[in-house]
Amino acid sequence: MNIRNAALILSAVLHTVWGQSPIVSVRPKTAAVKLGETVSFSCRVTSGSQPRQLEWKRTNNQPLGDNVKLGPDGAVLTITDVRLSNQGGYRCIATNAQGKGTNTASLTIRQPPEVRVKPSAPLSVHAGESVTLECSVTGKPRPSISWTKQGSEAELVSTTTDTTASLQVTVMSAEDAGIFVCRAQSREGLAEGRVELRLEGGASAGMFPQASVTETDLTAVEGQSVTMHCHATGSPTPVISWSKLRAPLPWQHRVSGGSLTLNNVGRQDSGQYICNATNALGFSEAYVQLEVDSPPYATTLTDETVARPGDALRLQCLAHGTHPIRFRWTRVGGASMSPGAETTKDGLLKIAQLKVSDSGTYKCVATNHVGSSEALAKVTVRGASNSEET
Numbered sequence: 407m408n409i410r411n412a413a414l415i416l417s418a419v420l421h422t423v424w425g426q427s428p429i430v431s432v433r434p435k436t437a438a439v440k441l442g443e444t445v446s447f448s449c450r451v452t453s454g455s456q457p458r459q460l461e462w463k464r465t466n467n468q469p470l471g472d473n474v475k476l477g478p479d480g481a482v483l484t485i486t487d488v489r490l491s492n493q494g495g496y497r498c499i500a501t502n503a504q505g506k507g508t509n510t511a512s513l514t515i516r517q518p519p520e521v522r523v524k525p526s527a528p529l530s531v532h533a534g535e536s537v538t539l540e541c542s543v544t545g546k547p548r549p550s551i552s553w554t555k556q557g558s559e560a561e562l563v564s565t566t567t568d569t570t571a572s573l574q575v576t577v578m579s580a581e582d583a584g585i586f587v588c589r590a591q592s593r594e595g596l597a598e599g600r601v602e603l604r605l606e607g608g609a610s611a612g613m614f615p616q617a618s619v620t621e622t623d624l625t626a627v628e629g630q631s632v633t634m635h636c637h638a639t640g641s642p643t644p645v646i647s648w649s650k651l652r653a654p655l656p657w658q659h660r661v662s663g664g665s666l667t668l669n670n671v672g673r674q675d676s677g678q679y680i681c682n683a684t685n686a687l688g689f690s691e692a693y694v695q696l697e698v699d700s701p702p703y704a705t706t707l708t709d710e711t712v713a714r715p716g717d718a719l720r721l722q723c724l725a726h727g728t729h730p731i732r733f734r735w736t737r738v739g740g741a742s743m744s745p746g747a748e749t750t751k752d753g754l755l756k757i758a759q760l761k762v763s764d765s766g767t768y769k770c771v772a773t774n775h776v777g778s779s780e781a782l783a784k785v786t787v788r789g790a791s792n793s794e795e796t
């Protein structure tokens with residue numbers, strides 16, 4: 407190797423050291439500190455020719471802030487008495503003749519949760535009154551918020567945003583009053599706030615009405631009278647009123663001492679009756695289901711039939727009333743039914759070929775669980791049979 411070659415290589419080596427833009431590292435890369443603490447980041451050029459300049463900038467392009475100081479040659483950035491506005495990225499920039507090198511450190515603020523509740527003093531409420539308790543929290547990272555009642559672990563349903571939880575409470579009785587606790591929790595810690603609700607006038611302040619009926623299902627037969635009894639507790643003493651679901655009360659009704667009496671009920675009076683007990687705190691409803699049954703009312707489709715021997719007979723019995731209804735056909739006067747007679751479940755009597763001896767009165771009896779009813783049909787068979795005529 408001659409001197410000239412050696413000089414070229416040396417110049418190349420020197421060029422790679424000196425003729426390169428700086429490579430920068432920062433330490434630590436991230437830091438998380440509490441408000442009021444002090445934190446430092448240092449910046450070092452790990453390769454490249456020595457920079458002419460080291461500087462720090464915020465990644466959000468805001469000024470560094472008056473609590474941020476730069477150490478010797480700008481290599482160390484120190485933040486004293488850290489505040490929320492210091493959170494974010496810090497970029498170290500090294501500049502030399504060949505160019506720039508940068509690296510970034512980031513600062514996060516740790517803030518244990520803090521809770522503020524409204525109202526801050528114990529609150530007296532009237533029975534039946536609704537109040538809203540508000541809890542607002544601060545902290546980093548963002549804490550979770552929950553409301554509970556002292557003495558119970560169960561979380562209460564509240565309306566929450568990122569930093570608030572509003573709890574609506576309706577105090578009906580002394581048990582609903584008490585101390586409500588708002589809890590904010592993050593990995594930085596736990597904070598609680600308390601609100602006390604007192605029932606105005608204490609336990610004697612009132613009791614929500616509660617209606618109950620002695621029988622929830624009643625059955626009656628058409629024409630009968632029915633009485634429904636309703637009982638209510640509460641303070642002040644509730645007033646009882648009766649109504650019928652989706653219909654007015656039957657006009658033949660009477661209300662006395664919380665009981666509803668219906669006279670001479672019909673099938674249309676079947677349905678749901680509502681007892682409503684109301685006092686200053688609210689109302690409570692109880693239901694009675696009434697079913698009015700009616701006995702069958704039977705008729706025959708034809709009450710007189712004239713036929714010839716050999717004709718077919720069909721007698722239809724009809725009935726209305728509460729189902730199920732059973733039908734039975736017999737002959738009046740003790741004569742026996744033709745051996746060829748057939749009856750169906752829905753009240754039809756069939757005789758395929760009539761004889762003169764089938765003449766007489768037939769009786770249909772319709773029966774349900776309430777009662778029975780009968781209808782008559784007269785059958786006359788006379789003259790020459792159809793077959794003999796032709």
Ligand SMILES: *[C@@H]1O[C@H](CO)[C@@H](O)[C@H](O)[C@H]1NC(C)=O
Binds near residue numbers: 682689691
């Ligand atoms: C019961 O009474 C309350 C208050 O008077 C009323 O708001 C409610 O509608 C009533 N319920 C019925 C079924 O009438």
